[in-house]
Amino acid sequence: MNEMEQLQNWIEESDNIVFFGGAGVSTESNIPDFRSVDGLYNQQYDFPPETILSHSFFLRNTEEFFRFYRNKMIFPDAEPNKAHLALAQLEKEGKLKAVITQNIDGLHQKAGSQEVIELHGSVLRNYCMKCRKFYNLKDIISQEGIPKCSCGGTIKPDVVLYEEGLDSYLLEKAIQYIQNADILIIGGTSLAVYPAAGLIDYYHGNKLVLINKSKTARDAHANLVINDSIGKVFDAIRR
Numbered sequence: 192m193n194e195m196e197q198l199q200n201w202i203e204e205s206d207n208i209v210f211f212g213g214a215g216v217s218t219e220s221n222i223p224d225f226r227s228v229d230g231l232y233n234q235q236y237d238f239p240p241e242t243i244l245s246h247s248f249f250l251r252n253t254e255e256f257f258r259f260y261r262n263k264m265i266f267p268d269a270e271p272n273k274a275h276l277a278l279a280q281l282e283k284e285g286k287l288k289a290v291i292t293q294n295i296d297g298l299h300q301k302a303g304s305q306e307v308i309e310l311h312g313s314v315l316r317n318y319c320m321k322c323r324k325f326y327n328l329k330d331i332i333s334q335e336g337i338p339k340c341s342c343g344g345t346i347k348p349d350v351v352l353y354e355e356g357l358d359s360y361l362l363e364k365a366i367q368y369i370q371n372a373d374i375l376i377i378g379g380t381s382l383a384v385y386p387a388a389g390l391i392d393y394y395h396g397n398k399l400v401l402i403n404k405s406k407t408a409r410d411a412h413a414n415l416v417i418n419d420s421i422g423k424v425f426d427a428i429r430r
Contacts, residue, residue, distance in 0.1 A: 194415060194416070194417045195417070195424070195427055195428055197415055198376075198400060198415060198417065198424070198428055199428040201374055201398050201400075201415075202281070202286065202374070202428065205286060205373045205374050205398075206285055206286050206373075207286075207288055207371065207372055207373035207374070208281065208286050208287045208288065208372065208373065208374045208375075208376060209287070209288055209289050209291065209368045209369055209372040209374070209375050209376070210278055210287060210289070210290045210291065210376045210377075210378065211291045211292075211365075211369070211375065211376070211377045211378075211380070211390060211391070212274075212290065212291070212292050212293070212294065212377070212378045212379050212380060212421070213292075213293045213294070213378075213379045213380025213381070213382075213384075214293065214294060214379060214380065215378065215379025215380060215403060215404065215420070215421055216272075216274050216275070216292070216294060216298075216378055216379035216421050217269070217272075217294050217296055217298055217379075218379070218420075219272040219273070219274065219420060219421070219422040220266075220269045220270060220271065220272045220275070220296075220298055221266070221269060222266050222269050222294075222296055222298075223263075224379075237255075238255070240259070240263075241353055243255065243256055243259045244256075244259075244264075244352055244353055245352055245353040245354050246352045246353065246354040246355050247354060249347070249352055253337050253345060254336055254337050257331075257336065257337055257338065260348065261331070261332065264295075264314065264350075265314055265328065265331070265332065266296060267328060267329075267332065269296060269298060270298075270301070271298045271299075271301050271302035272298075272422045273422040273423075273425055273426040274378065274379070274421040274422040274424075274425045275298050275299055275301070275302035275304070276302050276303070277425035277426070277429045278290055278299065278302070278304055278425070279299070279302040279303035279304045280303075280429065282303075282304055282305060282306065283303070288306065288368055288371075288372070289306040289307070289308060289365075289368045290304050290306065290307045290308070291308045291310065291365045291368065291369070291390070292307060292308070292309055292310065292311075293310055293311050293380060293384065293387050294309075294311070295309065295311050295312055295313050295314050295350050296313075296314065297313050297314070297315045308361050308364055308365045308368070309361070310351070310357055310358075310361060310362070310365065310387050311350060311351045311357075311387075312348070312349045312350035312351050313349055313350065314328055314331075314348055314350060315327065315328050316348070316349035317330065317331055317338070317346050317347065317348050317349060318346065318347060318349060319340035319342060319344040319345070319346050319347075320344050320345050320346070320347050321340060321342055321343065321344025321345070322340060322342045322344055324340055324341070324342065326338070326340070326346050330346070331346065331348065357386060357387070362386070365390055366390065366393045369390055369391075369393045369394050370393050370394070370395065372394060372396060373396060373398060374396070374398040374400065375391070375394040375396065375398070375399050375400065376400040376402065377391065377399070377400065377401050377402070377403075377409075377413075378401075378402040378403065378421040378424075379402070379403060379421045380403065380407070381403065381405070381407055381408075382407045382408060382409050383408070391409060391412070397414055398414055398415070399412065399413045399414045399415070400413065400414065400415045400416075400417070401413040401415070401416045401417070402417045402419065402421050402424050403418065403421075404418060404419065404420055405418065406418065
């Protein structure tokens with residue numbers, strides 16, 4: 192039995208699957224990831240992306256932050272790919288309990304997934320730092336420079352920047368899903384970003400699946416490793 196057949200069998204037999212995904216899930220929707228050869232971290236800017244996407248830089252150089260943010264972090268025309276759609280269908284069938292994602296693009300929900308834990312927030316949600324009024328993505332795109340609230344406050348995307356902590360409630364919720372999972376499928380992530388990458392340690396089952404184009408540091412801990420694109424894998428097993 193090859194890896195694809197093994198994964199398909201496990202999925203068919205289970206009704207308690209949890210999926211944990213990273214940037215590689217959205218690259219097939221033409222959203223660049225951060226660390227690939229063509230990713231954001233390998234392009235040239237006045238400041239390194241890690242610096243621009245930090246809390247202190249946001250406060251200190253807000254206009255430069257939004258220039259980068261609008262240009263490189265927002266993809267309003269992106270559509271869900273085969274991986275997003277397959278995961279939504281698995282949830283609809285009662286097999287998948289939750290999607291835990293490091294992505295901020297909202298594509299899982301756009302595909303139809305209901306239980307999505309967004310560890311790093313979402314570009315679709317934005318709040319005034321002064322009065323907490325909500326703004327959608329169109330409100331950010333339509334303004335130039337620093338987006339301002341009607342009260343005069345600065346609007347901040349509801350995304351977790353460097354130097355900011357993850358939401359403790361969402362983190363605890365993700366841990367509970369992973370601890371109780373029969374199958375944990377991890378896809379499209381190098382498992383390099385902590386604390387999110389450390390979530391894998393909370394899984395104690397014997398069906399840990401890693402799907403990624405390149406090797407990860409945790410491959411040796413997995414029960415099944417598939418080095419391929421996440422969309423291609425899900426498309427093949429869901430036919």
